Amino acid sequence: MRSRCVLPFTREITVSLILGRQHLDRIQDTLKKNLIGSGVQNTMLIDMAGNVIVTVDNGGETRDMYSLAALAAANFGAMCSMAKIVGEDEFSLLFHKGQKENIYFSRVNDELLLINIFNNQVTLGFLRLKMAQVIEELCKVLD
């Protein structure tokens, strides 16, 4: 029997997402302190439509974060659809390992996604611990 793939349309948004200076400063501080301070090269908060909300780096990166955000949102959406096909709500860990650089995706809430680029000096386990803390802090700011 074939099952129908249903995309994760969890919430309909009809108004623009608007974040003020205070919110953005707090998000930036949280990312800088917890992630860049722990050795992550780039960290970026995006929405599921692929818009860049906040991006922070360690000062030495010149990556095209707008393109990365578009691809990351699409990748995450595709992964959610794949999860549904195999009977999962979502895959909780999205991690791409390269020879030198790695990417880790985390869902913050229904609409936001946190992307981290890091090298092999940062361990995945340590990053996961940090991410749990960061997501909790971000949720407080966004509430």
Place this chain on the structure above:
Amino acid sequence: MAFINLKDRVIQAKIVYYGPGRCGKTTNLEFIYSKCREQINSEMVTVKTQGDRTLFFDFFPFDIGKIAGYDVKIQLYTVPGQVKYNSTRRLVLKGVDGVVFVADSEAERRSKNVSSLANLQENLALYNKNIFEIPLVIQYNKRDLKNQGIEVLDVETMERDLNETLKAPSFEASALDGDNVVATLKKIISLTMSSLEKELENGDWQ
């Protein structure tokens, strides 16, 4: 859903080129990319299948200058046109602020245009967006085919098929030659910006 950054005074808006497979969505973006290189700060992103068809989308961000003191960054996307990639088309439509529907003028493609437009309406509805309300421009592409002796639909027929009730601004174009590609883009940017301005005026963000 446009994203507005009050701190850095940046607006990001998403414009999607929609239409049936092989209608020329990617060619539109390739032409814009080649003509407006100085306003585009990144490489054009394309995710293609083996047969060179768009699998996910083509994408690039495009700076159009300032509106009301805000830097406006337009994110241009295409969708995969092939029928089987509907779930991907839905993903790309998420948060869309404006749509260019690219119709194929080749006579044989008449029914494909109609079903693709119906598919757009259906997919927009999933995000609570109404095709009659969203900024929309229709482009009748591949007008150059008649020079090669290929039968093309006359514009009146295409208007009747696709735009009789929508009454969207429409352009005859050839994405391959670049005819009216920039005019189409300018029109959708202007409609999208007016729509966002209205949304901002009505909002309490100021």
